[in-house]
Amino acid sequence: MATGENEPLISTAVTSRETERSARADETILEARGLDVHYGEDRALREVTAEIPERKVTAIIGPSGCGKSTFLRSINRMNDQIEVCRVEGDLLFRGKNVYDDDVDPVALRRKIGQVFQKPNPFPKSIRDNVTYGLRVQGKSATDDDVERALRGAALWSEVEGKLDSSGLDLSGGQQQRLCIARAIAPDPEVVLMDEPTSALDPVAASKIEDLIAELAREYTVVIVTHNMQQAARISDETMVFLTGGELVEFDDTATIFENPANQAVEDYITGKFG
Amino acid sequence: MSTDATTDPGPGITGDVAAADQRRDRLIRRVLFGCTSITVLTTIAIFVVLLDNTWGFFFDATFSQWLVRSVTSLTVEGLTQRIAVTEFLFDTEWRPSHADDPRFGIMTLVSATVLITVGAAFVSIPIGTAAALYLSEYASVRTRKYLKPTLEVLAGVPTIVYGFFAVSFVTPVLLRPVLELFGLSIGRNNVLSAMVVVGIMTIPMVASISEDAMRAVPDDLRNGAYALGASKYEVSTSVVLPASISGIFASYILAVSRAIGETMAVTLAAGATPTLTANPLAEVQTMTAYMVTTMRSTAGVGSITYQSLFAVGLVLFLMTLVANLINDYIKRRYREVYR
Numbered sequence: 012m013a014t015g016e017n018e019p020l021i022s023t024a025v026t027s028r029e030t031e032r033s034a035r036a037d038e039t040i041l042e043a044r045g046l047d048v049h050y051g052e053d054r055a056l057r058e059v060t061a062e063i064p065e066r067k068v069t070a071i072i073g074p075s076g077c078g079k080s081t082f083l084r085s086i087n088r089m090n091d092q093i094e095v096c097r098v099e100g101d102l103l104f105r106g107k108n109v110y111d112d113d114v115d116p117v118a119l120r121r122k123i124g125q126v127f128q129k130p131n132p133f134p135k136s137i138r139d140n141v142t143y144g145l146r147v148q149g150k151s152a153t154d155d156d157v158e159r160a161l162r163g164a165a166l167w168s169e170v171e172g173k174l175d176s177s178g179l180d181l182s183g184g185q186q187q188r189l190c191i192a193r194a195i196a197p198d199p200e201v202v203l204m205d206e207p208t209s210a211l212d213p214v215a216a217s218k219i220e221d222l223i224a225e226l227a228r229e230y231t232v233v234i235v236t237h238n239m240q241q242a243a244r245i246s247d248e249t250m251v252f253l254t255g256g257e258l259v260e261f262d263d264t265a266t267i268f269e270n271p272a273n274q275a276v277e278d279y280i281t282g283k284f285g
Numbered sequence: 286m287s288t289d290a291t292t293d294p295g296p297g298i299t300g301d302v303a304a305a306d307q308r309r310d311r312l313i314r315r316v317l318f319g320c321t322s323i324t325v326l327t328t329i330a331i332f333v334v335l336l337d338n339t340w341g342f343f344f345d346a347t348f349s350q351w352l353v354r355s356v357t358s359l360t361v362e363g364l365t366q367r368i369a370v371t372e373f374l375f376d377t378e379w380r381p382s383h384a385d386d387p388r389f390g391i392m393t394l395v396s397a398t399v400l401i402t403v404g405a406a407f408v409s410i411p412i413g414t415a416a417a418l419y420l421s422e423y424a425s426v427r428t429r430k431y432l433k434p435t436l437e438v439l440a441g442v443p444t445i446v447y448g449f450f451a452v453s454f455v456t457p458v459l460l461r462p463v464l465e466l467f468g469l470s471i472g473r474n475n476v477l478s479a480m481v482v483v484g485i486m487t488i489p490m491v492a493s494i495s496e497d498a499m500r501a502v503p504d505d506l507r508n509g510a511y512a513l514g515a516s517k518y519e520v521s522t523s524v525v526l527p528a529s530i531s532g533i534f535a536s537y538i539l540a541v542s543r544a545i546g547e548t549m550a551v552t553l554a555a556g557a558t559p560t561l562t563a564n565p566l567a568e569v570q571t572m573t574a575y576m577v578t579t580m581r582s583t584a585g586v587g588s589i590t591y592q593s594l595f596a597v598g599l600v601l602f603l604m605t606l607v608a609n610l611i612n613d614y615i616k617r618r619y620r621e622v623y624r
Contacts, residue, residue: 089512094426121514131505134528143523144513193513203512 040065040201040231041086045100048081048090048256055081056256058100063248068223068232070246070264072239074279078256079235083203086233087123088116104201121148124194125203129210130186132178132193137161137170140178140189144197156196163229164192165222184215191222195230202226204234208241220245239280243268251276335602338595341587343368367589373596379559379570381579381590389593391600393561397569398604401479401551402544404565408484409540413491414533420492421499422521433496440489447486448553451478455554464566474556474568482550487540494539498532499525531619535612542608546601548573572601 041063048056056078063069071079081090088109090096101108109119121144132140141160142152157174161167166188170181178189187207194202204223208216223245226232236242242249242264249267251260253275260273271277341347344364346354355362368389376390416436420429455478456471464471471477502525510520526533556568557578570578576594584590 087512089508092508092511117514117516119514120512125508125512127505127508127512129505131503131509133506133509133524143510143515147510147513147515147519147523190509193509197513 038065042103047099049097051095059258061261065231067247068227069248070242071235071250072242073252077252079252083235087120123201124199126190126207128206132186132189136175137178138174140193141196160192160196163195164188184211201231335599339599342592342596377561393559394572398571404480405483405544409487409491413488416492417495420496436489445549447482448550451482451554455481471566477565479551479554483544490540491536494536495533498529502528534615538612542605552577572597
């Protein structure tokens with residue numbers, strides 16, 4: 012498709028939030044400094060340096076195997092679960108390197124929640140799913156906490172009367188919103204999302220997209236997506252990884268999609284690459 | 286071309302080669318079915334033989350002998366009852382070879398089997414489950430690679446070796462000195478040493494099967510819990526254990542059923558003196574131990590002692606059958622909830 016010089020490659024919805032954003036100075040909540048991640052011999056991330064702003068939606072896009080999920084997992088140290096994984100460089104959360112020896116990854120993950128690609132509710136009741144994060148922190152969960160989290164995940168009206176039925180009885184889209192409710196129930200500061208809509212049908216996916224915009228009022232959202240339209244629609248900032256685990260460009264979503272500085276990024280966005 | 290296809294599907298779809306293929310498939314299916322039938326038929330045959338001969342324990346002829354006699358004489362032949370069912374079930378003595386007053390109270394043998402099985406379960410279930418949790422959740426890939434096969438070797442040790450181990454090590458070296466500190470004495474054969482070795486013997490079964498069940502829990506669930514700030518212990522106990530509970534229970538039942546049927550180790554460890562007791566320091570005789578010792582004696586075919594073997598065997602068979610049925614029930618009951 013031919014595009015004129017000043018026409019956006021993909022239209023963005025960023026303008027509606029533009030005023031709100033400029034009113035608030037960007038505070039960096041997460042910062043990567045020369046972050047390298049290796050899986051055994053393979054280098055999955057290469058010298059990634061980036062500052063992710065607070066209470067914004069930051070999208071991570073790029074072709075398969077470019078390291079976008081690896082970057083996400085390195086933020087809450089879920090990479091620790093992978094034996095062969097090795098991390099070098101710094102990843103700062105509010106100025107503190109999360110890879111410092113005195114950082115407890117368990118405590119870190121209580122501040123940085125995550126939603127996965129495939130909905131993965133526990134085989135427990137809806138209520139127990141939502142309260143799990145609070146309970147492992149030794150906090151008691153009230154009915155108000157459950158309702159607040161489920162409302163926050165736009166699921167309350169659908170499950171109000173059946174909190175004690177199994178989370179597995181919900182539809183795929185509802186399960187994913189349950190997972191979002193579960194992630195926000197302990198009131199984290201950051202919510203990481205790894206392709207949260209890719210296993211869902213379009214209607215369910217669009218509900219999650221609407222929800223993400225809502226979440227950004229309270230939380231910092233970092234979302235990996237392979238759907239560029241989705242990144243354009245819901246994010247404020249966009250990171251583009253290309254093959255080899257390199258962060259090629261990181262800018263306002265509008266800039267990335269309308270006027271990217273890097274030719275490879277433009278090729279990727281217009282579908283010539285990847 | 287499409288009209289051609291309806292009338293002549295072309296080479297290979299019909300014809301001799303295709304027919305031969307079909308015949309071969311049918312043949313393979315029959316051979317496989319035959320092999321499956323052998324196991325089922327054997328089970329049925331064993332059950333029938335046990336029932337028939339158990340009849341011959343309670344009466345003066347086996348059921349088949351009586352049936353043959355009745356049919357050939359065309360009358361219902363009378364039967365003399367040798368042992369009352371109430372004696373078998375409720376008498377507290379088991380002394381089949383007593384010259385004046387032989388008694389056949391199965392409770393004595395059953396209680397010994399149950400006592401040792403329960404004691405063994407107290408050893409194998411906690412240790413086996415903990416080992417499974419370690420292998421599944423805590424051990425590195427490398428550690429597990431070496432540890433699990435080693436653990437399974439323990440399951441391959443002949444049970445007579447465990448019996449020997451009980452008599453030559455567990456009782457004299459482990460138990461006796463400790464018990465003496467409390468002023469208790471223990472004989473060469475005792476329940477406690479049998480509990481210990483049967484427990485150890487069944488640890489690999491619990492650990493291996495439970496570990497398989499735990500490993501089958503999808504990593505998605507673990508990651509979900511880790512991402513919510515759960516510690517390894519919390520992930521293990523609140524996510525992995527409940528999600529794999531049906532497999533874990535199955536391993537317990539299998540271990541119990543193995544302990545019930547265990548023979549050589551308990552014969553050596555617990556002894557050959559039928560005693561109705563709950564005292565773990567006493568010498569007892571389990572059902573299996575009775576069968577081993579009696580088989581080696583010279584009890585004549587048809588004698589009440591000989592027939593008692595089948596009655597005891599039938600009770601043993603029913604006990605393990607019930608254990609297996611419980612196992613099946615648990616598997617079905619929980620699979621629906623957690624899958």
